[in-house]
Every structure is written in C-alpha cells, then in structure tokens.
Amino acid sequence: MALTPARTMPGVLELLPLDQIAFQRMLDVIRRNYERFGFLPIETPVIEYSDVLLTKTGGETERQVYFVQSTGALNAEKDADGVPELALRFDLTVPLARYVAEHERDLSFPFRRYQMQRVYRGERAQRGRFREFYQCDIDVIGKDSLSVRYDAEVPAVIYSVFRELNVGAFTIQMNNRKLMRGYFEKLGIADAEQQMLVLREVDKLDKRGADYVRDTLTGEAFGLSSGVANQILAFVQVRSTSLQDAFDKLAALGEGPEAMEQGRAELKEVLGLIHAFGVPETHYALNLSIARGLDYYTGTVYETTLNDHPQIGSVCSGGRYENLASQYTKSKLPGVGISIGLTRLYWQLRDAGLVNTAQSTVDVLVTQMDEAQLPAYLALANELRSAGIATEVVLEAGKLGKQFKYADRAGIRFVLVLGEDELAKGVVTVKDLRREDQFEVARGELIKTLRVELEQAAVMG
Amino acid sequence: MALTPARTMPGVLELLPLDQIAFQRMLDVIRRNYERFGFLPIETPVIEYSDVLLTKTGGETERQVYFVQSTGALNAEKDADGVPELALRFDLTVPLARYVAEHERDLSFPFRRYQMQRVYRGERAQRGRFREFYQCDIDVIGKDSLSVRYDAEVPAVIYSVFRELNVGAFTIQMNNRKLMRGYFEKLGIADAEQQMLVLREVDKLDKRGADYVRDTLTGEAFGLSSGVANQILAFVQVRSTSLQDAFDKLAALGEGPEAMEQGRAELKEVLGLIHAFGVPETHYALNLSIARGLDYYTGTVYETTLNDHPQIGSVCSGGRYENLASQYTKSKLPGVGISIGLTRLYWQLRDAGLVNTAQSTVDVLVTQMDEAQLPAYLALANELRSAGIATEVVLEAGKLGKQFKYADRAGIRFVLVLGEDELAKGVVTVKDLRREDQFEVARGELIKTLRVELEQAAVMG
Numbered sequence: 001m002a003l004t005p006a007r008t009m010p011g012v013l014e015l016l017p018l019d020q021i022a023f024q025r026m027l028d029v030i031r032r033n034y035e036r037f038g039f040l041p042i043e044t045p046v047i048e049y050s051d052v053l054l055t056k057t058g059g060e061t062e063r064q065v066y067f068v069q070s071t072g073a074l075n076a077e078k079d080a081d082g083v084p085e086l087a088l089r090f091d092l093t094v095p096l097a098r099y100v101a102e103h104e105r106d107l108s109f110p111f112r113r114y115q116m117q118r119v120y121r122g123e124r125a126q127r128g129r130f131r132e133f134y135q136c137d138i139d140v141i142g143k144d145s146l147s148v149r150y151d152a153e154v155p156a157v158i159y160s161v162f163r164e165l166n167v168g169a170f171t172i173q174m175n176n177r178k179l180m181r182g183y184f185e186k187l188g189i190a191d192a193e194q195q196m197l198v199l200r201e202v203d204k205l206d207k208r209g210a211d212y213v214r215d216t217l218t219g220e221a222f223g224l225s226s227g228v229a230n231q232i233l234a235f236v237q238v239r240s241t242s243l244q245d246a247f248d249k250l251a252a253l254g255e256g257p258e259a260m261e262q263g264r265a266e267l268k269e270v271l272g273l274i275h276a277f278g279v280p281e282t283h284y285a286l287n288l289s290i291a292r293g294l295d296y297y298t299g300t301v302y303e304t305t306l307n308d309h310p311q312i313g314s315v316c317s318g319g320r321y322e323n324l325a326s327q328y329t330k331s332k333l334p335g336v337g338i339s340i341g342l343t344r345l346y347w348q349l350r351d352a353g354l355v356n357t358a359q360s361t362v363d364v365l366v367t368q369m370d371e372a373q374l375p376a377y378l379a380l381a382n383e384l385r386s387a388g389i390a391t392e393v394v395l396e397a398g399k400l401g402k403q404f405k406y407a408d409r410a411g412i413r414f415v416l417v418l419g420e421d422e423l424a425k426g427v428v429t430v431k432d433l434r435r436e437d438q439f440e441v442a443r444g445e446l447i448k449t450l451r452v453e454l455e456q457a458a459v460m461g
Numbered sequence: 462m463a464l465t466p467a468r469t470m471p472g473v474l475e476l477l478p479l480d481q482i483a484f485q486r487m488l489d490v491i492r493r494n495y496e497r498f499g500f501l502p503i504e505t506p507v508i509e510y511s512d513v514l515l516t517k518t519g520g521e522t523e524r525q526v527y528f529v530q531s532t533g534a535l536n537a538e539k540d541a542d543g544v545p546e547l548a549l550r551f552d553l554t555v556p557l558a559r560y561v562a563e564h565e566r567d568l569s570f571p572f573r574r575y576q577m578q579r580v581y582r583g584e585r586a587q588r589g590r591f592r593e594f595y596q597c598d599i600d601v602i603g604k605d606s607l608s609v610r611y612d613a614e615v616p617a618v619i620y621s622v623f624r625e626l627n628v629g630a631f632t633i634q635m636n637n638r639k640l641m642r643g644y645f646e647k648l649g650i651a652d653a654e655q656q657m658l659v660l661r662e663v664d665k666l667d668k669r670g671a672d673y674v675r676d677t678l679t680g681e682a683f684g685l686s687s688g689v690a691n692q693i694l695a696f697v698q699v700r701s702t703s704l705q706d707a708f709d710k711l712a713a714l715g716e717g718p719e720a721m722e723q724g725r726a727e728l729k730e731v732l733g734l735i736h737a738f739g740v741p742e743t744h745y746a747l748n749l750s751i752a753r754g755l756d757y758y759t760g761t762v763y764e765t766t767l768n769d770h771p772q773i774g775s776v777c778s779g780g781r782y783e784n785l786a787s788q789y790t791k792s793k794l795p796g797v798g799i800s801i802g803l804t805r806l807y808w809q810l811r812d813a814g815l816v817n818t819a820q821s822t823v824d825v826l827v828t829q830m831d832e833a834q835l836p837a838y839l840a841l842a843n844e845l846r847s848a849g850i851a852t853e854v855v856l857e858a859g860k861l862g863k864q865f866k867y868a869d870r871a872g873i874r875f876v877l878v879l880g881e882d883e884l885a886k887g888v889v890t891v892k893d894l895r896r897e898d899q900f901e902v903a904r905g906e907l908i909k910t911l912r913v914e915l916e917q918a919a920v921m922g
Contacts, residue, residue, distance in 0.1 A: 003788065003789055003790065003791070004512055004513055004516045004788055004789055005513075005789070006513065006558075006559045006560075006562035006563040006786070006789040006790065007510065007513065007559075007563060008505075008506055008509065008510070008559075008563075009506070009508060009509075009510060009547065012506040012508070014504075014505060014506060014560070015503070015504070016503075016564060016567050016568070017501035017502065017503055017568075017574065018501075020501070020502045020503050020504060021501070021502060023504075024502055035822045035823075035851050036846045036849070036850075036851050036852070037846065037851075037852070037853070038823040038826075038851055038852055038853025038854075040478035040479075040481070040482070040821065040822060040823070040871075041478065041481045041482060041485055041822070042476070042477075042478055042481050043475075043476070043481060043484075044469075044475060045469055045470070045473040045475060045593050046507065046579065046581075046593065047470060047473070047527070047581070047592075047593065048469065048470075049468065049469070049470060051465055052465055052466075052467065052468065055465045064531070064532070065531070065532055066508070066529050066530065066531050066547075067529070067530050067531075067532065068527050068528070068529055068549070069527065069528050069530070069545075070525070070526070070527050070528075070583030071525070071526055071528065071583065084530075086470065086527075088529070097467075098467045098468075098469075099467075099475070101467035102467035102468060102469075103477060106477050107477070107478075108867055108870050108871045110856075110857070112853065113478065118507065120507075120508070122531030122532060131508075132506050132507065132508065146857075147856050147857045149835075149856040149857070150856055153854075153856065160846070273835075273836075273839075276835065276836040276839040276840065277839055277843070278839070278840075278843040325467070327464065327465055328464055328465055328466070328467035329464065329467065330464070360501065361496045361501060361502070362496075362499045362501070365499075374610075374734075374737065375734075375737040378734075378737040378738055378739070379737065379739075382738070382739040385497045385498065385621070388497070389497075390496045390497050390498075390499055391497070391498070391499055392498070392499025392573065393499075393614075395571075395608055395610040395611055395614065396571070396607075396608045396610070406569055409569050410501075410569045
C-alpha cells in the first residue's frame with residue numbers, strides 16, 4: 001500500500017509534548033484565575049446549526065465559516081439558499097448568546113461564565129493567522145440590567161490572569177464608547193452612521209498614523225474642518241499616566257451632550273472602583289483611541305498590551321454590550337466580557353522568547369539498573385505517585401547512560417537510581433539533570449526531599 | 462426581526478454550569494492520573510485532511526464522518542471521488558498515528574502520550590448515542606518493539622483513574638488475542654479469516670447468549686461440531702477469581718500451538734507484574750470472552766466494568782496493537798493503549814445517580830449588606846482570592862435573603878456577611894447553606910477557618 005503523507009492543514013498549531021505542556025499551563029493559569037473570581041465553566045458543541053450561527057453576522061464572517069456535512073448529507077442537507085445545515089462556531093460569543101437564550105430559565109443571573117474552547121475560521125493561510133484557535137472568554141450577563149460595577153471587576157480579572165501568566169509588565173487600556181460617541185456629537189458629528197464611519201477611521205490610527213487619519217477626515221468623504229479633525233485626533237491620543245491623571249483628563253474634555261456625560265460618568269465609576277478591586281495604578285490607563293470594532297460594544301471597552309512587546313498588540317480585549325441575544329430571545333441581556341485568543345498569544349509569546357518549554361509534566365524518571373529489581377522500582381514509583389509525584393518507570397532494560405539521555409531529552413529533571421549499592425544502604429540516588437548534580441537520600445526521606453526539590457524547581461524554573 | 466430558535470443538534474451533551482463542573486472534575490481526575498504515570502499531553506486539530514483520516518477505515522466509519530468545507534470551497538474542494546478535502550476526526554487513534562508519523566524524529570520513544578479531546582461521528586440520533594463526545598486516551602508507542610511490561614502498566618493506570626473517580630467497585634477484565642486465536646487453532650480452526658468470523662460470533666455472547674452463539678457455530682455458516690462449539694463456549698466463559706486462579710485457569714487450557722503459548726506467556730507476564738504495579742487482586746480478572754473488535758488489537762485486550770452497574774458495559778477499553786501508523790510511515794510502531802469515552806460515561810453515571818452535581822467551583826459568596834461598604838467587601842474578596850479561595854462578590858444591592866437564595870441556587874455553600882455589627886466587632890459571619898448553620902469568625906482567622914471548612918466539604922461532600 002502506498003503511504004499517505006502524514007500532515008495537517010495550514011493554519012493550525014500542533015505542538016510537541018513539551019510545548020503542549022507550556023500551553024496547557026497557560027490554560028490552567030487562566031482557568032484558575034477565572035474560577036477564583038467566581039466564573040462558572042460551560043462548554044458548547046463545536047457544531048451549531050447554521051441558521052443559529054449566522055443570524056447576526058454577514059459578509060466577512062460568513063465567508064470564513066466552515067460548514068459541516070455528514071457523508072450521507074453531503075448534498076441533501078442544504079437549505080433553500082444552498083447553505084448546509086451545520087457549521088463550526090467561529091467565536092464563543094454567538095454560542096454563549098444561544099446558550100443563555102436556550103437555558104435562560106435554568107440559569108442564575110447575573111450569570112458569570114467562563115469558556116475556553118477552540119473556534120474555527122476559514123482564514124486564508126498566512127503567518128500568524130489561525131484557522132483553529134483557543135478563545136478563553138469570561139462574560140457576566142445580567143437580566144434586564146447589569147451594574148457598571150461589573151465593568152470594574154473585569155480589569156481585576158485581567159490583572160490577576162496576566163500577572164500569573166508571568167509575561168512581564170502590561171497595561172489594561174480603557175475607553176468608553178458612549179464617551180466617544182458623545183464627544184463626536186459635541187463636535188457636530190451627530191449622525192450615528194457618520195459617527196460609525198469616523199470611529200472606523202479612528203480605529204486605523206495605530207496602523208496608518210495620525211496624518212493619514214487627518215487627511216481622510218478632512219477629505220471629500222467626511223468633509224470635516226481641520227479644527228474638528230484635530231480635536232478628534234487630540235481626543236483619541238489621550239492616555240492617562242495615573243488614576244488622578246485619568247480623572248483630570250476626563251474633566252479636561254469639557255462639558256458635552258448626554259451620551260458623553262453618561263460615558264464619562266461610567267468611566268469615572270469604573271476608575272473609582274478599580275483600586276478597590278486590587279488593580280495597581282501601574283497596570284491600567286485611560287486610552288481614548290480604543291474603539292473595539294464598530295457595532296457590538298456600547299460602553300466600556302478594554303484592550304491589554306504588553307509594555308515591552310507593543311508589536312504583539314492587544315492580548316485581551318472586550319467590553320460592555322447592551323443586549324447579548326436579541327436574535328434568539330425577547331429578554332434583554334446586557335453583559336460585559338473579555339476574550340483571550342490563547343493560540344495566537346502563545347505563538348507570539350514563544351516567538352518573543354517568553355514561554356518556557358523545557359520542563360516536563362513528568363517529575364521523576366525511575367531508571368532500571370537491574371532487571372531483577374523491577375518490582376522494587378515499581379514499588380518506589382507507586383509510593384511517589386501516591387504522594388502526587390508524576391513518575392515514569394523505565395520498563396525496558398538498557399544502558400543507564402541512554403536512560404539519562406532519554407530523561408534529558410524528554411525534559412524530565414530528576415532521575416532516580418536504585419542499584420545494588422543503594423538497595424544495600426537503604427538509599428536512593430537522585431540525579432538533578434538541570435543542575436548536573438547528584439545526591440543520595442535515605443529511602444524514608446525521598447518523598448519529602450523530592451517535594452522540596454520540585455517546589456523549588458517550580459519557583460526557580 | 463423574527464427570533465431564531467436557540468437550539469443545538471441532537472446527539473450533543475450540553476451541560477448547565479453545575480453539571481459542567483462535575484464533568485470538568487472527572488476530566489481533571491483523569492488528567493491528573495494520566496500525568497502521575499508519566500504520560501505527556503498532546504492535542505491535535507479537530508479538522509484533518511480526509512485522505513489522512515480515511516486511509517485505513519472503510520464502510521461504517523466512513524459513512525459516519527463529518528466533512529468540512531469553508532464557504533468558498535463548498536463545491537470546489539472535492540477530490541475526484543467527490544469527497545471534500547477536510548473532515549472532523551472520529552477518534553483519537555488515527556490522529557495519534559498521523560501525529561507520531563509526522564513528528565517521529567522529534568519524539569522520544571517509548572512515546573507515552575495522553576490526549577483528551579472531543580471526536581465527531583455522524584451517528585443517527587438515538588438515546589445514548591453521541592455525535593460529539595470526549596475521548597480520554599493513553600498510549601505507549603514503541604519504536605520497532607515495545608515490552609509486554611507496558612501491558613501490565615495499563616491496568617495500573619485504569620485502577621488509579623477509576624479509584625479516584627469514585628464510581629464504586631470495578632473490575633479490569635483481561636484477555637489476549639493470541640491466546641484466543643491459538644486456542645481456536647488448536648480446535649482445528651486454523652484459517653485466519655475463519656477465526657475472525659468465530660471471534661465476531663463470540664463477541665455477541667453478552668448480547669445474544671450462549672445458545673444463540675452455539676447454534677450459529679454449529680449451523681450451516683460455520684459447521685463446527687458441537688464438541689468444538691462447546692469447547693469454544695467453555696473457553697470464553699473462563700473468569701478468574703484471584704491471581705492464583707487466573708494462573709490455574711491458564712494452565713488448565715492445556716498445551717496448544719505457538720500463538721496460544723505466546724498469548725499465554727504474555728498474559729502470565731502481565732499477571733505476574735500487575736501486583737507489583739499496585740493493582741489489588743480484587744480489581745482485575747481474566748475474562749477469556751473479551752475480543753475488542755476484530756482486526757486492530759493483536760495481544761492483550763482490556764475492558765473495565767463497574768461491578769454494581771453491569772448494564773453500563775465497559776467504561777474503559779483498549780489493548781495492544783502491532784503497528785500504529787503503517788498507513789503513514791515505514792517505521793514499525795507497536796503500542797498499547799486505552800480509551801475512556803467520557804461523555805457517554807458521565808451521562809450513564811449521572812443516570813445511575815453516581816455523579817454529584819450540587820457543588821459549585823465558587824467557594825464563597827461575599828454578600829452586600831450596605832452599599833457604602835463595597836470597598837470593604839472587595840478588599841475581603843481580594844484577600845480570599847489571594848489565598849486561592851474562589852470568591853464571588855455581590856455587586857448589585859438587593860435584599861440579603863435574595864442574595865442567599867442566589868447562592869443556594871448556584872451551589873455556593875459558604876456565604877459571608879459583613880454588616881455594621883460585624884465591622885464594629887472585627888468579625889465576619891459565615892453562613893453554611895448546606896448545613897444551614899452560621900457562625901462568627903474573627904477577621905484574621907477567616908482564611909484559615911474557610912480553608913478547613915472547604916477541605917472538609919471536599920472530603921465529606
């Protein structure tokens with residue numbers, strides 16, 4: 001039989017075990033922190049009905065959807081438009097909306113959920129673009145209303161997650177869509193459609209620069225005066241350097257129409273509470289350029305950037321929305337949430353040398369010096385495992401040097417040797433492959449000693 | 462806009478948060494035990510190339526495959542047979558084979574991997590049949606050869622997992638395909654094809670009964686003498702009641718051809734080591750009826766059953782195979798592995814009342830008695846979270862009774878009250894909703910007290 005080449009499609013990130021362990025540790029950190037803030041897990045099926053997935057979205061998103069058909073249904077299951085009945089989710093927000101609408105009566109509100117699953121987009125193959133990637137989301141969903149205080153809790157979760165992810169200094173950047181819209185109104189840009197278009201231009205500021213945006217705004221399409229264009233540019237370049245500075249800069253914007261005052265009041269409430277939520281001033285800032293897409297978010301918006309790696313862009317984004325699930329239910333379900341695109345983040349952090357992939361989940365390798373002593377090796381492994389120490393035993397005889405090499409290559413730091421000498425003396429030889437050191441431990445002290453070593457290794461790396 | 466009904470397709474198990482927590486705990490137990498035995502995590506993409514997925518399998522499996530097409534490719538991406546280019550994996554074994562073949566040079570052998578992901582099968586909608594379900598697999602893959610000792614390690618992992626899953630008494634049932642085949646040979650059924658057919662009939666013993674199988678074997682299709690049919694039936698009804706009994710029953714089979722002696726020697730080696738691996742005699746048995754499908758497994762085979770719930774069938778199955786990835790590589794890669802179909806198992810255990818879903822991941826709810834004290838509530842929550850206690854704070858004012866009710870409904874056991882009295886006295890009132898009890902704790906003692914309570918709750922349920 002001819003061999004089939006073993007390969008995966010472009011745009012997926014398949015990892016070797018040590019990389020997978022590093023990835024899994026990030027997932028664990030995120031989950032632990034989400035849970036620490038009282039978010040509850042849900043998982044939804046990767047396959048949804050196409051009409052459920054595609055109610056709200058159109059154009060770009062629709063072209064990126066993966067449709068699914070069972071063999072028998074390859075041609076049969078298309079509806080009148082020729083769209084197959086089933087598709088893969090392209091984010092976790094639409095499935096959340098469907099979930100909340102479907103299970104509304106069984107949920108307690110405010111509903112605080114986290115969800116960490118893969119999503120699928122039929123992107124063109126391109127470096128850094130993934131067709132399959134993890135999203136790690138939290139959302140708080142209210143019934144009818146949801147206090148803006150929840151908008152202040154979100155930065156606390158972000159702070160807690162990224163501090164523990166240990167990726168260096170980061171800043172949670174905040175803005176408010178109402179403030180933005182109201183400010184444009186104040187400048188005479190009152191039409192909602194026109195505001196949207198201005199926001200879309202402003203969103204290009206980082207990529208295209210101030211001159212480009214100013215030219216566009218004063219050009220034919222918008223026809224704004226250069227005074228107004230400059231005020232918009234000054235507005236979106238506002239950044240705060242401390243909590244007091246944030247309050248000052250909000251005050252310096254001057255009075256404005258209702259939407260602006262509402263947005264300012266919300267931002268002030270959020271900023272006022274954020275300290276009580278335990279986020280230090282060094283880790284958040286007002287950034288009035290942040291718009292986060294165009295129609296979904298309605299109040300507070302967040303982006304998070306790594307201070308030393310601005311090129312990575314936002315590593316965690318989100319915001320406040322008016323109504324989660326209007327396409328499925330008449331209930332009003334306002335919410336606030338964030339998403340971490342972990343696959344891309346991991347890939348970028350690894351690129352930047354910020355991911356440590358050298359350490360295995362296997363704590364200890366029990367070597368095989370003497371085949372006849374296998375039962376003793378197994379008994380030792382049982383003891384270690386019962387103590388929660390992840391242990392692999394070499395079951396096939398081989399040269400000791402080869403066994404060390406295997407451990408080293410597999411990222412297993414501690415190797416145990418139990419030979420004739422050790423058995424006679426009632427000790428075990430512990431070899432630390434990282435420190436290139438070895439020492440004898442009394443059998444009765446082994447678990448205690450290894451625990452100390454492993455704790456140190458976890459802290460010191 | 463007309464509302465779209467919020468719904469999922471049949472054959473998926475979507476859980477409410479408390480059920481999801483119970484499910485997640487089972488995933489965590491399995492993962493922890495797999496890691497404790499030194500298995501390394503991998504994850505593979507859910508989408509594979511169709512030609513990669515469908516090399517080996519045919520017929521039934523092929524009809525159950527879900528094919529995947531991006532919007533633009535709905536008609537374009539079919540190959541000459543009209544098969545779309547991409548499909549969803551239907552198990553974790555084919556992706557493992559592809560993974561090992563693709564990354565062979567980067568892996569250390571024996572390669573010990575675990576993988577816990579969802580797989581997809583276009584099953585007909587039917588109670589207890591899932592179209593999306595978790596498989597939790599381990600495999601040890603050798604290069605060129607793999608000692609039968611690894612076959613003895615597998616029951617140790619099964620034992621460790623199911624003991625901690627706390628599902629009552631269970632038995633790991635073992636057989637060996639070579640012993641089976643050799644025994645049939647001894648009875649004059651030497652043709653491999655014929656053996657396969659007999660094995661297929663024997664596989665029906667549990668479902669159809671001995672009489673049905675005997676009638677089939679002595680009937681036209683097989684034409685075996687009733688003496689031979691009875692010997693086959695006697696063979697497959699062999700069960701051991703202790704380790705010694707297992708050895709005795711293996712000896713009592715009498716001498717046989719090479720395959721039989723080889724199978725017996727393997728079983729004896731596995732049985733001889735299993736004790737050293739720490740599996741008590743009460744938890745495994747020889748069961749010569751187990752065949753596990755027809756062509757994949759070649760040596761040891763396993764099934765695990767719950768003693769008090771035989772109707773559930775095997776909760777963990779697997780075995781030894783000759784060559785993992787012959788369709789992708791010329792390397793010989795023998796292995797041994799098992800799979801837990803967790804979605805189905807969870808569903809069955811819940812049905813049998815064996816899953817406890819009452820407890821939330823949220824340890825503590827900090828109530829809001831006095832809106833003005835919100836910063837104090839948040840400071841308290843920060844302290845608790847820093848101590849690893851998962852804490853939710855009520856951010857919107859409401860009647861205290863309603864807050865208790867929310868906690869109760871959400872499965873949060875401990876509720877903290879910090880009112881004027883408590884603040885004046887420097888204490889916190891802890892309300893245990895499960896025990897319907899409450900007590901005051903000095904603020905400085907709170908974390909210690911809660912930790913003790915939570916540990917007790919985790920142990921006592």
